[in-house]
Amino acid sequence: MTKSLSLLALLALLPGCAPWDLPGNGYSSLESLTWDPAVLAAADGVYVRLPAAGDLVRVKPDGSFATVNLGGASPDRMVLAPDDETVLAFVSWPVCLDDDPKIVYVDECRNEDLDTDSELAIIRDGAVVHAVDVPAQYNAFAFNEAGSLAVAYLDFSAGVDIDISGVLNLTEAVFVDIASGEAHSVPVGFAPENVLFSADGSKALVLSRSRVAVVSLVGADAWTRTVVYPLTLDVDQQVDPDNAVLISNESGDTDYALVSVSGQAELYVLDLTNESIDIVELDGVPADLIVDPVTNRTLVVYSNRATLDVLEHELFEVESFDLDEPCTRIAGDDGRFVLYNDRGTAHDVYVFDTEAETLDEELAENPVMELRITESAAWAVATMDTESAAGNDVSGFYDQYHGLGLFDLGDTPRDPVALLLEGDPVGFALTTDGTADYALVLMEGVDTLQKIDIAAGTSNEIRLEESPVGIDAMPDGLFVVSHPNPLGLVTFVDATTESMNTAAGFAAVGLLERPALPRRNVEE
Amino acid sequence: MLSLLCALALPAAAATNELSFEVGWLGAPDPAWDLFSNDNALGSVGLRAGFAVHPNVAIIAGWQHAANGATVDVPGAEDETYDEEDYYGGGSSFETALYTDQFSVGSKADVKVFKWLHPYVTAQLVGMRGLARLDDDSGDDENLTQVQRAGLTGGFLAGGGLDFIIKVRGKVAIAPYVELGYGWMAPLALKDLGTVQFSGFAGRTGVGVRF
Amino acid sequence: MRRAAPAPVWMARAPGLLVALALVGCRDSGLSFTDNESSADTGGWGAAPPADTGDDGEAPPEEEDDFLRLAPAATDAYVFIANPARDTVTRVSVPSLAALTAEVGETPSVVATATDYTHAVTLNEGTDDVSIIDAPTMEVRNVGVRPNLNRLALSDDGRWAMAWYDPDVESEDPADGVLSFNEVSVVNLATGTHTPMAVGFNPHAVKWSVDGALAVIVSDASLAIVDLTADVLEPRFIPIEEDALNAPVAEEVELSPDGAFAFVRQFGATELVVVDLVAGAVDRVPIGENPTDMDLSPDGERVAIVSRGAREVWTLAARDPWARPEITPMASPYGSVLFADDGTALLYTNASLLTTYGVWDIASGTVTERSLVKPVASMGVSPTGGSLLVFHTEEDAEDADATSPFFGEFALTLVDLDDFRTNPLVLDAEPTSFATSDDGKWGFFVLDGLKYLEVLNFESLLYDEVPLPSVPVHMGVLPAGNTAWVSQEHDLGRLSFYEPASGSLDTITGFELNSGIEH
Structure with a gap:
């Protein structure tokens, strides 16, 4: 009897066992990520894909999160429109070709009867406002400046696997009116690689292999291809556009398009008014080009040529400025530009004033990985890579570490400041509180956010819950930091007040859902 | 009801009061269960009590408790590469746990074939409470990513079994038993985590005291 | 011409x-x-x-x-x-x-x-x-x-x-089937009216009268006169040779400024064919032995014919070709004439390796010889007549100095016709194309296979070289x-x-x- 009572007492204690001592006897694995750390920071929250569950959640800065109803579809790719409020998501869902009404779940449908359908979902404020029929293979978007129009096209350079089901037309781009959800397919040429919009929004230029197509966006001939500029007359020759800029006049009309092509030391000048083509010969293959609206000229740099070329927009004559080292990127606007090299081992950073035509050379302690310019245009901040240490001096010491370079873009600049970083920078952003500019830096394996006063060169640590993997800026001045936690963890940081709020566990949403066949219309 | 009808049809009396300790299992075909266990069934332990209301019929009530969990590996964000330090190279993992408590009530109708062998049938209504927990660091009681969701569901259990009666003294007997049948539970909704459903082959085995 | x-x-x-x-x-x-x-x-x-x-x-x-x-x-x-x-x-x-x-x-x-x-x-x-x-x-x-x-x-x-x-011109779309050697097409550019006509055999040039009223279509054996003011265009055929198929080549034809006469210099002929365009009559006037070139003076009043064989320049009045010609002797066997202005003309030859040219003062009838660094290939005078450009042959005269920097090279010489200053230039390749500005100040030429535009300042006699992106x-x-x-x-x-x-x-x-x- 005593033994029975003891046994009963033991059994009665079972429900009260320590709750967080998980049994953990089994083992399982998921085939997909629980959540995609490449989040979209929109004005109404952060949109996060949950690949394992096939869901999309919106996480708000207050830490709450909710699923976005996609009608049973799963998000494959997302992009944020320039209005920072609209999310365009390619979604897909399984379809069972067997009409048997008893088949409800995906695993009940035979593999040979399984197919996939897709659409483009336009999401606003956590809900789908429009669903647009766009081929799922399209993997790239371009937006007009107002953010009211999106162009979906297939970018082969993205290296995606293209699943061909039935017939796939690779020569079309789909123009989507984001407000109305209307879609218009326009034949633009094989393998479109880039889309530009004119300043007045009346036309779009679609750059594809060996041609540039102009698509009208307004008027009676809207959504039609009005002009096609050939980049070669030889059908056997393949000319691939690489980079392009649009040049507008003082009235705001877009007059020209400058197009560089892969592997060719030429710039195609497309006169959009007179519909003619000119080719400007360069002395190298352009690595980057940018338009300066102040002096109405285009700046061109080359990866294998230590020269900055400046082209005026009348006859496109070239004025060259010698550099000590080649530059591959140009950043900036409004008359002041920073030239740097993010591909090699070069250390030079140049500041070019287009009005004064002065070229100031600065030295980055280590090769530049990424460079951004503050909103005030007073500073350029660059993350720097490690390099093979040479020597036992200060330079050799710097070589061993990643760094953050602070470059003064003022009229009387101070010497660049090179800060040493504890770890590999996995993300950085720039912010301002109105009086000072700051750089926010995240480093791999370091669970702090460094807030660096750029002018002072000092830093302040903001401790995070876990080490981060990335940082994104939200429209209202918040920053969202992603952490590599399988159950989902992001931190919303107010860089001004240095306050934080955390959202956790959102990646668990839908993990237990048995995949069902959505949108199934079965005749009973 | 079924057991009651069977009992009314049977001539020999066998029902007694009982208090038993039992181990049970219930089929778990739902793929969501894979995140908690490698088994195909929900194993549990619990108690059962019975009160004879008829020579062949007893009202029984039981409670089964289960705790299952697993470690779930998640692939890395980039293509997996072999890393000596981390076998799964760039991936991560989290732990899961599902605690269930089944409360059943029903009837049991048995017949005395031999003194020591009492076959029976039983039918029970079952209510289940489930608590799911997910945690990426169970050793830290204060980490943020501790997910907990609870839910309720119900179902039934029906089956047949064999009571083996071992007289001890007078009416008191030790009675091991084995019971097999079918159980079905409605999907256990765990809020935004999803659902887990148990159904299929069910069984009980235990030992109790008859008096 | x-x-x-x-x-x-x-x-x-x-x-x-x-x-x-x-x-x-x-x-x-x-x-x-x-x-x-x-x-x-x-x-x-x-x-x-x-x-x-x-x-x-x-x-x-x-x-x-x-x-x-x-x-x-x-x-x-x-x-x-x-x-x-x-x-x-x-x-x-x-x-x-x-x-x-x-x-x-x-x-x-x-x-x-x-x-x-x-x-x-x-x-x-x-x-x-x-x-x-x-x-x-x-x-x-x-x-x-x-x-x-x-x-x-x-x-x-x-x-x-x-x-x-x-x-003599290679067609882009060679003929097949029937081919005519006598047909021309006249198109009114304003109305788009096409008038086809058959003229003399093998027409090779057309001359337009100064007043635009006449077109003279030149064949070796005939001239076809077309009155452009007529409602219906028809050719008025004037034979100048009896044997149309074997007529001597009409190398040059000039019209008098009043459109009254056409002057035809035939290869190998010692007479100038004078065609009265109004009456349709054909006459001949002697012009010395082996005439090789004919030019009208800038004012059109004179017709100058160089008779290389006779070493003479015969000058006829364009309005009265039968008047007594002025005959100017030449010391050297020049074969070409080039008017600089109404008072001066240049005499030269590119048929032999002479390294001299003559400056003909028309009023005085004298020819002054001047030397050049190399023989002449071509000559040209700026529109104002102030400058002379001489393109030389690559080949040198027999008595050329082998040590000269111009020996065996292409060359050109700029000459100021006022004071006859010169600037001879060695060229890296053969000149292939040349033009001058209307104001006579600039001359331009390009060289075979070289990516340059050569610029000549006729006032200073200096040159500039402008790099081109590719071969001109x-x-x-x-x-x-x-x-x-x-x-x-x-x-x-x-x-x-x-x-x-x-x-x-x-x-x-x-x-x-x-x-x-x-x-």
Whole structure:
């Protein structure tokens, strides 16, 4: 009897066992990520894909999160429109070709009867406002400046696997009116690689292999291809556009398009008014080009040529400025530009004033990985890579570490400041509180956010819950930091007040859902 | 009801009061269960009590408790590469746990074939409470990513079994038993985590005291 | 003036030329003579043939290479380039370099521009028509002409175009079936009216009267006079030789300024054929032994004939050719005459390796000989008559100094005709094209295979060398200005414009792509 009572007492204690001592006897694995750390920071929250569950959640800065109803579809790719409020998501869902009404779940449908359908979902404020029929293979978007129009096209350079089901037309781009959800397919040429919009929004230029197509966006001939500029007359020759800029006049009309092509030391000048083509010969293959609206000229740099070329927009004559080292990127606007090299081992950073035509050379302690310019245009901040240490001096010491370079873009600049970083920078952003500019830096394996006063060169640590993997800026001045936690963890940081709020566990949403066949219309 | 009808049809009396300790299992075909266990069934332990209301019929009530969990590996964000330090190279993992408590009530109708062998049938209504927990660091009681969701569901259990009666003294007997049948539970909704459903082959085995 | 020479040397040397021939309309910008034949001949200038005495022991005929004649031409604001491969004409505007392309008939082989700058005209051998292109608007009208024609000329007043078949010109679309050697097509550019007519055998030139009333179609054995003021155009046939098939070559034809007479210099003849265009009568006047060149004075009042065999220059009055001629003796056997102005002319020869030239003072009748560093290949005088440009042969005279820097080299000499200062220049290659500005201040030329535009300042006698993006093919000067244009080798077309005052070189490349623009 005593033994029975003891046994009963033991059994009665079972429900009260320590709750967080998980049994953990089994083992399982998921085939997909629980959540995609490449989040979209929109004005109404952060949109996060949950690949394992096939869901999309919106996480708000207050830490709450909710699923976005996609009608049973799963998000494959997302992009944020320039209005920072609209999310365009390619979604897909399984379809069972067997009409048997008893088949409800995906695993009940035979593999040979399984197919996939897709659409483009336009999401606003956590809900789908429009669903647009766009081929799922399209993997790239371009937006007009107002953010009211999106162009979906297939970018082969993205290296995606293209699943061909039935017939796939690779020569079309789909123009989507984001407000109305209307879609218009326009034949633009094989393998479109880039889309530009004119300043007045009346036309779009679609750059594809060996041609540039102009698509009208307004008027009676809207959504039609009005002009096609050939980049070669030889059908056997393949000319691939690489980079392009649009040049507008003082009235705001877009007059020209400058197009560089892969592997060719030429710039195609497309006169959009007179519909003619000119080719400007360069002395190298352009690595980057940018338009300066102040002096109405285009700046061109080359990866294998230590020269900055400046082209005026009348006859496109070239004025060259010698550099000590080649530059591959140009950043900036409004008359002041920073030239740097993010591909090699070069250390030079140049500041070019287009009005004064002065070229100031600065030295980055280590090769530049990424460079951004503050909103005030007073500073350029660059993350720097490690390099093979040479020597036992200060330079050799710097070589061993990643760094953050602070470059003064003022009229009387101070010497660049090179800060040493504890770890590999996995993300950085720039912010301002109105009086000072700051750089926010995240480093791999370091669970702090460094807030660096750029002018002072000092830093302040903001401790995070876990080490981060990335940082994104939200429209209202918040920053969202992603952490590599399988159950989902992001931190919303107010860089001004240095306050934080955390959202956790959102990646668990839908993990237990048995995949069902959505949108199934079965005749009973 | 079924057991009651069977009992009314049977001539020999066998029902007694009982208090038993039992181990049970219930089929778990739902793929969501894979995140908690490698088994195909929900194993549990619990108690059962019975009160004879008829020579062949007893009202029984039981409670089964289960705790299952697993470690779930998640692939890395980039293509997996072999890393000596981390076998799964760039991936991560989290732990899961599902605690269930089944409360059943029903009837049991048995017949005395031999003194020591009492076959029976039983039918029970079952209510289940489930608590799911997910945690990426169970050793830290204060980490943020501790997910907990609870839910309720119900179902039934029906089956047949064999009571083996071992007289001890007078009416008191030790009675091991084995019971097999079918159980079905409605999907256990765990809020935004999803659902887990148990159904299929069910069984009980235990030992109790008859008096 | 002689008939245009056979295909110049540079054409034979450039098989890899771009598809666009850059055959633009002719405009006699910078000419030193009053020969207003708006020929669509490229005017490419080639080296004079070596001194070849020929079978009869006489010196070969003089080759008057009109390198000062604008080969392709432009209007004052546009340059027109034909592309026979794409059946298009591209118009490049100056100074904006805007390019517009229009479709014309098939295989346009010639493009010419009217001197009033209103039209450009192409001869389309593939469709046997001409395309009349409105220069400002690029609107195109096609007018059918007789089949298999391959030469085109425009009248000076821009009202008429004439096309004919020249067997010495390689056709872009060779004839098959029936081929006529007597047919010409006359097209009224304003109305688009086509008038075909049969004229003499093998017409090879057309002369337009100064008042624009007459067109004289020149064949070796006849002249066909067309009254352009008539409602219906008909040829008035005037034979000048009895044997039409074996007539001596009518090497040069000039018209008197009043349109009353046509003067025909025939190869090997010692008489000048004088044709009364009004009465239709044909007469002959003696002009000395072996006449090799004929030119009208700038005012048109004199007809000068160089009789190389007699070493004389015979001068006739254009209005009265039967009046007593003035005969000026020459110390050397010159065979060509070039008027600098109404009072001065230059005498030279490119048929032999003479290193002298004569300056003929017409009033006094004296010829002063001056020496040169090398023999003459061609000569040209600036439009103002103030400067002389002498292109030399690569070959040297027998008594040439082998140590001279000019020995064995191409060369040119700039000469100030006021004080006869000279500036001889050694050239790295053979000059292939030349033009001058209308104000007579600038001369431009290009060298075979070299990526340069050579700029000559006639006032200072100095030169500049302007690098070009690629090898030049054709060049010219825009009328009524100093801007030179140079077409260059490029698969998609390249045209450069050079303004000598500012020294700026502006280039447009890829204008052929315009033909591929789709709408």
